[in-house]
Each structure stands twice: as structure tokens, then as C-alpha cells.
Amino acid sequence: MKIGVFDSGAGGLSVVKSLLESNLFDEVIYYGDTARVPYGTKDKNTIIRYSLEALEFFNNFDIDLLITACNTVSAYALDEMNAQSNYPVVGVIEAGVMALENSSIKKDDTILIIATRATIGSKRYQKSLEELNYSNIIALQTGLFVPLVEEGIFDGEVLDATMRHYFSNIKIPKAIILGCTHFPLIGEALQNYFNSKPILIHSGDAIVEYLEGQYQLSEKRERANLKIFASDNVVGLREIAKYWL
Ligand code: DGL
Numbered sequence: 001m002k003i004g005v006f007d008s009g010a011g012g013l014s015v016v017k018s019l020l021e022s023n024l025f026d027e028v029i030y031y032g033d034t035a036r037v038p039y040g041t042k043d044k045n046t047i048i049r050y051s052l053e054a055l056e057f058f059n060n061f062d063i064d065l066l067i068t069a070c071n072t073v074s075a076y077a078l079d080e081m082n083a084q085s086n087y088p089v090v091g092v093i094e095a096g097v098m099a100l101e102n103s104s105i106k107k108d109d110t111i112l113i114i115a116t117r118a119t120i121g122s123k124r125y126q127k128s129l130e131e132l133n134y135s136n137i138i139a140l141q142t143g144l145f146v147p148l149v150e151e152g153i154f155d156g157e158v159l160d161a162t163m164r165h166y167f168s169n170i171k172i173p174k175a176i177i178l179g180c181t182h183f184p185l186i187g188e189a190l191q192n193y194f195n196s197k198p199i200l201i202h203s204g205d206a207i208v209e210y211l212e213g214q215y216q217l218s219e220k221r222e223r224a225n226l227k228i229f230a231s232d233n234v235v236g237l238r239e240i241a242k243y244w245l
Contacts, residue, residue, distance in 0.1 A: 001217070002027040004063040006054050009037030009230075010150065010240045011181030012069030015092065016226065017245055018204030019067075024217045025224040031057050035232035039072040040116020040143055040180070047118060051077035055085055057229070063087055065215075067207055071115055071179045075122035092203035095210035096177055097128045099201050102209070105175045110136040112170065112198070115179030117141040125179055138173065142166050142180075149182040152243075155189050163193045175199040185244070 066089045074091025081089040113125045120141040230237040
């Protein structure tokens with residue numbers, strides 16, 4: 001199985017990490033739109049336009065399936081992308097919600113969703129959780145974490161101050177939905193901040209579980225061959241890949 005992974009930039013490599021570790025795929029073609037990141041601050045029409053343009057890149061490869069690792073793209077552009085491609089385009093939001101359903105979290109536990117402004121604004125996570133009768137949902141746009149992770153800041157004073165800025169007035173969550181590709185890299189810092197060790201819902205692990213179920217994937221293979229492409233500074237992206245992966 002040859003899969004494409006699309007992200008607004010480098011963050012989707014956190015999803016690639018899970019895909020590689022799953023040993024379920026033969027080849028992973030990654031495309032990061034590093035020339036135009038971030039998407040999370042853009043409006044709906046721009047996000048859809050950029051996402052459709054990314055499909056043109058994947059026309060160069062004979063992929064079986066495309067994963068939109070980017071939560072922002074998953075929130076806005078899936079229908080349009082599916083309408084214009086001859087392979088399935090799968091987002092990470094439904095998978096994340098399913099992962100929460102499969103966890104030990106109860107319907108009245110406090111669930112914190114953190115994501116970009118666009119993803120929170122779409123209400124995609126919130127609506128899906130409400131439909132499943134979760135009653136204590138906190139949804140926060142925490143865009144400042146994105147540049148911190150890109151700077152390689154995964155712990156320390158600046159991150160602590162940013163967490164205090166966002167979280168000092170909220171209830172302690174039982175689960176945190178990491179609704180942005182970058183956030184798994186600060187997962188440990190988030191768990192330490194809340195002390196209570198909340199369950200973390202990670203888009204990468206969630207999408208692997210989701211695909212295993214949807215496509216009955218079980219045959220283990222060699223670690224997938226990974227090819228990385230970007231719309232700008234591909235050398236920089238490959239450096240991040242070496243470090244993150
Ligand atoms: N990849 C984006 C997401 O998961 C975060 C970075 C951006 O704003 O483009 O929402």
C-alpha cells in the first residue's frame with residue numbers, strides 16, 4: 001500500500017512517525033506545503049484552495065490513499081478533496097474522535113481540545129464529541145505552540161509560560177485531544193503541566209488504528225520507504241525529519 005501524507009508544513013511528520021512504526025505500509029510520500037504554512041490562521045476558502053492545489057502534487061505518484069495529517073485541512077477541505085481525487089482522502093479528526101471513544105474516558109470526564117484557530121473555529125471536534133454525548137468539553141485555540149515546536153522548544157520556561165497563559169483558568173482535563181500535528185511533540189510537557197497525567201489523543205496513532213479497522217490492514221511489512229517533498233526549503237524539512245523521526 002502506497003500512501004500519501006499531506007500537511008501544511010513539517011508538523012505532519014508526527015503522523016508519519018506513527019505510520020512508519022506501524023509497519024503496515026510499503027511506501028509513504030510526504031508533501032509539506034512549507035512555503036505557505038501556517039494554514040491554521042487562514043480562512044476556509046484559502047485552506048480549501050491550498051489543499052486542492054496539493055492534490056496536483058500527488059498526481060505525480062500512484063498513491064492508494066491520501067492522509068491529510070493536518071487537522072486544519074481535515075476540518076475544512078476533505079469533501080472538496082475527495083470530490084477531486086480518484087483515491088480516498090482521509091482526515092485525522094474522525095480518527096481522533098474514535099480513539100477517544102475507544103479509550104477509558106467517560107462521557108462526563110473533562111476533555112480538552114487544543115488546536116489551531118481555524119480547527120477550533122470549524123467546531124468539527126466539538127460537534128463530533130457532542131453528538132457522542134460528551135458533556136464536558138473545553139476547546140482552546142493554542143496557536144502559539146506551533147512556532148514553539150518549530151523552534152525545537154519541547155520543554156522549559158517559554159513553553160511553561162505559554163501553558164500557563166492558556167491553561168491557568170481551566171478545569172484539569174482527563175483527556176487532551178492533540179488537535180494539531182505539532183502538539184504530540186509537547187505531549188510530555190502537557191502531561192507534566194497537568195500533573196494528573198491526562199490521556200493524550202494523538203492524530204498519528206489514531207489514524208493508524210482507524211486505517212487498520214477501515215481497510216483490514218494487518219499484514220506486517222518492512223519499515224516503509226519514505227519520500228519527503230516540500231514547496232519550500234526541503235533541506236530544512238529533511239533536517240527536521242531526521243530529528244523527529
Ligand atoms: N498542521 C496544522 C494542523 O494540524 C498546524 C500548523 C498550521 O497552522 O498549518 O492544524
